[in-house]
Structures are given as C-alpha cells and as structure tokens.
Amino acid sequence: MPTENKLSFFLKLNRRVNRLLKAHPNISPAHFSDGVMAQLTLRLCNFGKLKTAATFHGLDVVFPNKIYRKYFFPLLHRLDRIICVSKYTAQCCIDMGLSTKKNHTIPNGADHEITNILPSVESKRSISKKLNL
Numbered sequence: 001m002p003t004e005n006k007l008s009f010f011l012k013l014n015r016r017v018n019r020l021l022k023a024h025p026n027i028s029p030a031h032f033s034d035g036v037m038a039q040l041t042l043r044l045c046n047f048g049k050l051k052t053a054a055t056f057h058g059l060d061v062v063f064p065n066k067i068y069r070k071y072f073f074p075l076l077h078r079l080d081r082i083i084c085v086s087k088y089t090a091q092c093c094i095d096m097g098l099s100t101k102k103n104h105t106i107p108n109g110a111d112h113e114i115t116n117i118l119p120s121v122e123s124k125r126s127i128s129k130k131l132n133l
Contacts, residue, residue, distance in 0.1 A: 013041065014046065017041070018045075018046070021050065029050065029052055029053050029080065030053070032055070033055050034055070034060060035057070035061060036072075038052070039072040042075040042076075042079075043075055051080045051081075052081075053083060057089065058088075058092075062092050073096060077097075077099075081102055082103045083106055084105045086107060089105075090105045
C-alpha cells in the first residue's frame, strides 16, 4: 500500500476534516495529541464552533525558531483547552502568553499504587537470570 506524501496530506487536510465533521456532527472536542500538529492543523483547517484541545510535551512550546514562534505559536490562543504533561511545560505556556484558565497539567506516567501490573520479585529474578544481570 503506497503512503501519501506530506505535501499531499496537508493539501487535503481541510477537506478531510470538513468531511469528517459533516459525517459526524456530534464530534466534540477535537483533541490534538501534539502541539505542533495542533498548530499546523489550526492554520490549515476551519473548525468552526467545535471545541479544540491539545497536549503539549515541552519542545512544542519552547522550540526556538523565530518563524515557528511568530506564525504558528499564536494560533494556540484558539484552543479551548491546553493539556501539559508537566508543571514546567504549563509554566512555559503561560510565559508564552497562553491563558492560565485554559491550561491543565496531567503528568505523564502511571500510579503504581493503583495497578497490579508490576512484576513479582520472582519474575524479576527470572528475567534478570535470563539477561545475565
């Protein structure tokens, strides 16, 4: 199966988004799992009244490129919610002028206290032995 090149993908993006939204009018919100993709998509697509959110991981906020900061980062003011993976990333968003009211922090990771997926001591020994650790 041939893959679509990036230029073709972005040239067709707005039409695809509009078709998807028309076919599924109850979609809400649109969530972008990456800040850069959110910025590119917001520049290329019209989401109308659809609520939008994006998750920021760090570099998508602090990337030191003048074009990126001038033409793309300001688009993030359009987002209804900003989800940051750390307090530091959240503070960087605030420092860049994004609203504190839109900003929410959900740290990466898992709470091991509420899971039973950790290997037992016996499993750890077995794995260590097989790996010659």
